[in-house]
Amino acid sequence: MAARTLNKLTAVQAAKLTAPGRHSDGGGLYLFIDDAKRRRWIFMYTRRGKRAELGLGGGRDMSLAAARTEAAALRAILAADGDPKAERDKLKGVPNFGDFADAYVEAMTPSWRNPKHAAQWKMTLTKYAASLRHRPIDEIGTHEILGVLEPLWKRTPETAERLRGRIENVLSAAKAKGYRSGENPALWRGHLDQLLPKRQRLSRGHHAALPYTAAPTFMEDLRGRSATAARALEFTILTAARSGEVLGARWNEIDLQNRLWTVPAVRMKAGREHRVPLSPRATEIVEAMEELDTEGFVFPGSKPGTPLSSMAMAMLLRRMNVDVTVHGFRSTFRDWASEETSFPHEVCEIALAHTIANKAEAAYRRGDLFEKRRKLMDAWSSFCGAPRTPKVVPIRRTA
Template sequence: MPRKLSNALTPLAVKNAKPGRHADGAGLHLLVKPSGARSWVYRFMLNGKSRDVGLGAAGQGGMSLADARDEAAALRLKVKAGVDPLEERDREAAEALAAAQAAKVAGTTFRDVAAAYIAANEESWRNPKHRQQWRNTLDTYVYPVIGNLPVAEVETAHVLKILEPIWKGKAETASRIRGRIETVLDSAKARGYRHGENPARWRGHLAQILPARTRLSRGHHKALPYEEIPAFVRALHKRDAVAALALEFTILTAARSGEVIGATWAEVDLDKAIWAIPADRMKAAKEHRVPLSPRAVAILERLQPLGSDYLFPGAKGGQLSGMAMGMLMRRMKVGATVHGFRSGFRDWAAECTGYAHEVAEMALAHTIENKVERAYRRGDLFDKRRRLMDDWAAYCASDGAAGAKVTPIRKADVA
């Protein structure tokens, strides 16, 4: 029967040990790697299985021989009591991790998660107004209630406290705020800061609490009837302001207001009468060429001497305010939106001209919904769109009734 080892190693032996496994006895071993790195290991037998548990580095800067023996002795007592040191270590590590995560979650507020979400996503939001609205609505309505609350503790009652005071009086704002809260809470769940259902979700939850309202869908902006647009354009001519020129240019090009106020001279070729809006400023993320009518070109030529990088500069430099055209319409007591002029243009094109449907749709930079048609339509119908926009400009400059119809011969030419 082999002799049982007990305290077989000495400090000098630990220092000079060659690569391999060196037993000290009672389950304690010194492991030396070919690199010279050395560590202590305690080997134990439990439930018929032999297992090793590392104790730490050995040698200079590591655990001494005496400390390793003390640690091994403590582990032997646990094994004798039926405790697996490896399982105990894993359990303690898991508990420590859970405690650390709980502390992190407890310290992570709704404001923290919202700020992280905005920072991660705002570059993909092409519209600066959209980025600002996110911040403004959270600052005004959400943060005063739950901004400093741990995101894990946000409940339905908190969401209702935010939404109920504005649900009827500011319905569209309230709807957007609800969606933003829901998005932030979803982000928090994805990051492990909260669990369970989202208290800001609409279907099957808030829809059963808040009164239903008519959903305002995209594009349903109050529009001025196309028959009234020529008179409105004539009224604009009486106002000597950049906002009035920007609004007329917006009407003549059937563009979105954000595309107009962000337009720069680098996008315009006055000689060819073309405005090329880059993809990163377009809703469909695709470059859009806009044919400029003679009146649209004249507006730009009038503004060119101002020397700004933007077609329509603001009073304090930079681009025109996003609210300038809307405020001008309110001062003129027009009960419509800037975006609504696109609807007026579309109605005029459909009811008063013979231009094909796709020509008008491309003039509005609408995406072709039919995938097959979109795959086969490679061109942008630019020449036909130029004739359409020239006719639209002529109509806008008319008295309305007399210019409502485009001559029938045009139908055969462009349909």
């Protein structure tokens, strides 16, 4: 590295600088100010013909004197033909983003309700944040975050927002461990919201729903199909349950004598056990599945001991040429209950396992209105149409 004048700036001059860009202090040390006026110290050097840049710290948290001391140590490493980046990381014991993110997911998994949640975290932090994984976690700034988010922001905005939140959590944990300092570059409010367009949200949920008036015709078609996915979807619709609750249903949760399905808290979104009254038709479906003599899951997958695939019901809907989602049938049920029945609001909401928004009302409610909900679900089953024959169509073990 060619000799350069050192200590070009004074502490007062550095504090007054506001123009975006790099401001040299000499010897490869720069105060970098971005377009949003955020400041950080960087060290730039050339080693073996390759230009490199190291972040030293935030301009608010690191003084000019401290930045010069750090830069001098890096110049000494470079003079001895060492790699400043590798030596500094070894000295500081700073992990890269990928290793720290994996450790974070592993540490947090016990607090999450199901393994699928942990798998989603790991997938997004591996696939979509690939460019961050080998970077030391203390060198990740706004520029690097935008490089990950911008390609996704308009194409798959929901994925991009989830990724941003997960990166924010990982970087916050790194700060708590002492590996980072200063503001979190993945923060949305007051930071990335000034650099990325606000995400457009659907005016009514995210799941396409079937108009409730079309439900009887749809259900007649569905009842005529013999795949396990057809019975699982019909059961999902009749119980107004979430697909994950149904796919994970096990035989020890079912009480056929009392027409009751008890979903354990671990599989419920609200984290509380939920009792589901089974209509006569829903009970027939369970009895038909029981005749298959399967172990473990009520709706088994193609491999022994596994549940039906999470994609099976969605693929069935595609084959039926219906442009709706499985989750959307919960809206179908709710619209029917509001428009066609006089059941109280709270009965319909508890049938959907929704939490009571009014904290005062929630504090005084002790029961789950089970018998009233049984009448509601029986009425919903009747609206969906009774089968022409008393038996369920024989099941084929293919989705």
